[in-house]
Amino acid sequence: MRFTLKAYRDTEGVIELALDAVDAGAARRQAEAQGYRVLSTNSAEASGRPRLFAGGGFSVPLFAQELLALLEAGLGLVETVALLAHKARHPDAQNILQDLQRRVGEGRSFSQALEAIPAFPPLFVATVRASERSGHLADALRRYLAYQRQLNALRDKVLAASVYPLLLVGVGGLVVLFLLAYVVPRFSRIYEDVGRAHLPLLSRWLMHWGQVAGDHALALGILALVLAGGVVSLLRRPATRAAIERWLWRVPAVGEQLRIYQLARFTRTLAMLLRGGIPLVAALGMVDELLRQPGLQAGLVRARQAISEGRAVSDAFAAQNLATEVGTRLLVVGERSGELGEALERIAGFYDDEIARSVEWFSRLFEPALMMGIGLLIGGIVILMYMPIFELASSIQ
Template identity: 45%
Template sequence: MSRFVLLGLNSHGELQSFDLLATNHDDATQEAIRCARQTGVQIVEISAADRNRLGIIDFRLPHASRFRRRRFDLSLFVYELLTLLRAGLALTEALETLDERRRQSHSGAADEQGHHVLPELVRLMQQGKSFSTALALNPEHFSALLVAMTAASEQTGGMIEALERYLHYRTQVSVVRQKLISASLYPALLMLTGTAVALFLVWFLAPRFAHVYEGMPAAGLPLLSRWLLTVGLIINEHTAATLSGLSVILMCASALLTRPAVRERALVLLGRIEWLGEKLKLLQLARFYRSLAMLLQGGVALLPSLEMTRELLALPLQDRLTRAMNGISQGRKISDSLEQEGLVTTVARRLLRAGETNGQVAGMLEQAAMFHEREIAQWVERFARLVEPLLMLVMGLGIGTIVVLLYLPVFDLAGNLQ
């Protein structure tokens, strides 16, 4: 008998797990169906729970399921829901339509991570819960910003406008992200290609040159050439172990980078570099201004909006935001409080003061975000133009050094013969 785990949703929208004993996965499925009927839960997933019964540690990456399942596409969901609402459908009817389309299409099968989200939203709405509450019960798929926007729109009746603003926000943030990814793609590919060529030279050519130089005295070989030949022989003789070690290092690095604490620490270390830290802070502030503007335009109060956008900032900036919020709660202006804590740029400060005068704080925050996003995009473009030739130079020098060290004993031998 093997142990399986049933993961299901109860009537309150909470995830519950149940232990099952079965001989195989089919028997576990039947047992899970009986258990779900008795407990009144909706089946989400059935998985084996005894994969580690031999004491083997499971080193699966936190996001390894991305290679097996497609993630729930929030932008597509908001766009499709917005289209149906514009067509005149009621909110519950629109959700039912999306769920029915998902059931009929192959893309809505169980190979999608959020395949249970739409049925759960429909069920909660049919029970009389508000749309924002239904979204809040699925925090792994819906952000706090969207929940706050929908909650505010339920008070004002502007659901369509709220979804439009959120979709526009996602589009603008995606544009900035795509520019950063595009700028870093070519240098990353260049480094990957150069590293692969260098490893090939050390793994394939260095051992062959080592066999050619076997008859030469060790004293006749340059020191760096001897080191290179020795490393090449070791890698060639232990190819499988070397590849396994590199794979483990890459997997561990990928797993570490997915951890928020590690990413936060990396941002802090990069921020200590003066010229790079300023741009990283500007990027965070631009995203902070845009998110805050979206929430204020959606009718969310200032202090709750600041609280929800806190996570967009690094830890040192979060502490500053807390102090600024304390000042705002005591009656100070938002521009003065943020300026005192260093959370506004020169442009943002002037725009905020203008917005406080004419009552357009949200619009001025969005203008500040747009200004700084353009500034960041121009800096990234100039930085990429500078880094690409430097990387090519470094890679060329590295590969050239390996080739020279391999042939250097030949040149010395030819000089001795003359």
């Protein structure tokens, strides 16, 4: 497989290499053996997309990764930003990085320059600002990248578990649509000569649908497309998604898992901020957007107020349902040892494991049930189509 690598060497600066290797790790080792420091690696299939862009938007994690690699190579911050701005190929990426280069060159601190550019989220800006007090920008970038990897791993687990059910629904839906739109209308015309009065009730309903579908195929096709477009349009609306989310929160088992998922992101983000040197009360003000459920948001406001008044974090979180029982115990241990950030990191890992177990349990239970339901639906349609033939054969005998 062919890989495109962005790499740095003192004599050449930042360049792109095209190497053939078994995997990305082997391509990286080849480049390092030639004296390069690898900034990023992409397969040839993805190399047509600019490196600082992912899905059409500016990728802050990828920027942080390349920035970290150049800083570890011994370059200064101003020189690093200039190199990245010079090598960016997409016009929007160039504009963002050139704006950043200009602001840093004017003498602003790195965090001030980042804060003035909307492409950089407040969380990243806060992480950099905290590192400026200690002078360890590289460590802050490593924490941020590790945080992003852990969040992506949790999200990928949830998405991977939904792929197979969606595939089953899609294939099953296409088979049912084919039967109802193509096969049943032809059976309906066959049974017209026999007389539908002799058909079982459910078979008569199915054949009636077949006649309607055969006579108005074009109109039904247009109607189906319009309905599908309407559903997609509704799902894209924030109000619709919010209504679905509110409904899911009211489902007992699903609502609890949504709560754990949001608490996992919340505690992991808070842990990164605390370990970066940001005060607790200020960090709590940065993570409120991660709790999308109104009850949790209001609870965070009350917990922050209680903590600012001197109440223990474990007590404030437990009172507002911002931690499970195990999470509360770990918070108590972290408060006693003075390592609250590490305790929050462990809590987030515990939540991740709980979500992984729930996703695995859901997959084992739901996927067979879904397959059985689709099989029963398709089998029912086929049986209703062939039942009159079976009855006719039995009467002849």
